[in-house]
Amino acid sequence: MPTDKELNVLETLLNDTSYHIEFNGFLTNHSKQGIIALKGLEASAQRIKEYYDNYAKCTTYGFGLEPSRISEQKITQDNWEIYFGKHCSFTSYCEFFDQKEKEIGFNRLLEEYVPSLLPGCVGSLLHGTIHLGWALDCGHRWMIIEGLAYMAFSYVSCQPEKTFSSTLGSDADKSVLGSLLHIADAWETDGEALNNWREATLTSEKYNAASGFHPELLITGFQNDIAKVLTEGHPLIHATPAWIESLDMATLWKELYEGITLFYLAKPGDFLVLHLITSLHGMEQIVKRIPAHQQKHAIKCYWTAMLGIVFSDDEVPTRATLETLYAKYKDVVDHNGDLQEGEAWEDIIARAIIEQEEHNPKLVYVQRLLWKRYGKRSLFRIAAGHFTTTPEVRKIEDGIVVGADRPC
DSSP states (O other): OOOHHHHHHHHHHHTOOSBOSEETTTEEOOHHHHHHHHHHTTOOHHHHHHHHHHHHHOOTTSOOOOBOOOOSSOOOTTTTTTTTTSOOOHHHHHHHHHHHHHHHHHHHHHHHHHHHHGGGBTHHHHHHHHHHHHHHHHTOHHHHHHHHHHHHHHOBOOOGGGOEEOOOOSGGGTOHHHHHHHHHHHHHHSHHHHHHHHHHHHHOGGGSGGGTSOGGGTTTTHHHHHHHHHHHOOHHHHEEOTHHHHSOHHHHHHHHHHHHHHHHHHSTTOHHHHHHHHHHHHHHHHHTTSOHHHHHHHHHHHHHHHHHHHHHSSOOOOHHHHHHHHHHHTTOBOBTTBOSSSOOHHHHHHHHHTOSSTHHHHHHHHHHHHHHHTTTBHHHHHHHTOOOOOOOOOEEETTEEEESOOOO
8 A cells, every 4th residue: 555655756746747748749748657557556656756757858769758838829618629639739728627627527527528529539649548548547637637638639530420330230240359350351351452542541642741631740650640541531440330339338348358459469569559458448437437328429439540540550460360369368267376378467567567668567557457357367467468669760850850869
């Protein structure tokens, strides 16, 4: 149990407003998300403070965090949606939501503002969703304010107006795994056509710099690709499977976590798929706090956003891979430390706590929660042991790529 002194350290760090929410042009400041994961893994306050200080000085990307910025615009009730996704005025967005919370309280704040933010949940590679959801997970007021602000700041539409009800009437409409297998089949049988569609989308003049398409994303690379793919739209991305409406919420979460964890095991250590796991945890925390009639809409937004990411990448696991993994792990549980495969939790957690790459303790934290929640299934423990590595990114100065030098 943390001491009062340790709790004060954590509270001070989560309340810190010294740093901007992004750095090096487009990278997300994950520092507070890492704190929640380390706290959940029972790291000491000293280790958490050490992590936070080191991360601020030099992240694993090789760049330090940047100071908080003065906002370009004053965000008000009249314009708060106008600046969605413009990557501006983060501090003013925080001030706006801070004042609104004081006026109407958190319950009404979330009910009134989250629905408008949900279609943009894919922004900044789902990190606005992660920041808000993980803040709700730990119940920290200021981080919740930041999360709302970051969702507005990073908003990229998943184009909900393009969605339509799936009419497949097959296994793809009955379960999450069925949908994933259907998508795997499509990429296996029509991979050339889908790759051509993606290449044509990513190189289309509709989405080049001269067209004015998301100028704030030009330097981001993959984030820009996701926006292009979702804006172009595709039936496989925007078809809403029937299970979203037919499954009860408990079954829906169970199937989503299982399906995305299988997807991760099919691409172990994949940096992008890891984000699908940590953002799903964030989305669940958000969904719990909005009215029941809006919850399935949130799942639709997440599912579309997830597929936007998957279709922007260069590799989708095959049906055979996913079916083999499902058959292998569907009935396997851990009994009294008698493990058939992988590391024990103690070893995975010990590795995670000393990790500099904060995505890994976040992965372990979520998978450990799922392992406890779903009958100690080995699937979640084994996935937790597959750590990711930090991708190489180039240095950005004044919105221009200047090279791969690491300044710290």
